[in-house]
Amino acid sequence: MRRDVFQAIADPTRREIISMIAHKSLNVNSVAENFDVSRTAIYKHLKILTECGLVKIKQQGRERYCEAKLEKLSVVSDWVEQYREMWNNRLDSLENYLMELQAKNKDE
């Protein structure tokens, strides 16, 4: 079982769950009510999110509140950002090239 953050956010339903509980914790049923799949399906998604640390569950009576641990997304952020400079540089040099081309055309 691969249970890392990259795999967890690959599923659109799980990304929606995260956005749903990002601002305000919700119990399992409340999360499930917002989708048209079964509660069990959502429960499984929550389990995957919990296993990689993106969600923490806090028991309150018979309810369990799901809280997003957004800082876990830094793993993804770090991985993507290592490439940002590269793609910016490439876009920059493309822009420069186009600017030079434009300048050249003006001279003619």
Next chain:
Amino acid sequence: MRRDVFQAIADPTRREIISMIAHKSLNVNSVAENFDVSRTAIYKHLKILTECGLVKIKQQGRERYCEAKLEKLSVVSDWVEQYREMWNNRLDSLENYLMELQAKNKDE
């Protein structure tokens, strides 16, 4: 077939392929040589990466060079960064809380 960038980078082999060709384009066989799965398996990964735009293929004779289109990662970056403020704020308020606690202890 879901073929978005999130799903594409969920697989560790595909992330490795990206890092491998980020600086320098490589042909299919050269990419495959760096892994201990079959060339066909790597070819399939490359197909998935191509289908979501993360890789562009350029034919040169009988070889096909794989080039990383890193700017496609901005979709992921945007999605993650929308939450950065939230998780920073929470860490900040935790830090403040701990600082206050420390200040209080000094007084005693």
Next chain:
DNA sequence: TACATTTGCAACCGAAAGGTTTCATAACAA
């Protein structure tokens, strides 16, 4: 106590993922 609510989890299912072997084809080299 009796009943409703909230949840966990087992058992099952079809489709997709990730891998393999095998073969075909196109480009280059001798």
Next chain:
DNA sequence: TTGTTATGAAACCTTTCGGTTGCAAATGTA
């Protein structure tokens, strides 16, 4: 022309994924 190299792709297999129904257990309420 003959052989080698680089690649695409079909056919197949096993495991994982995302979903279902059904049931048990714990908590709260009338």
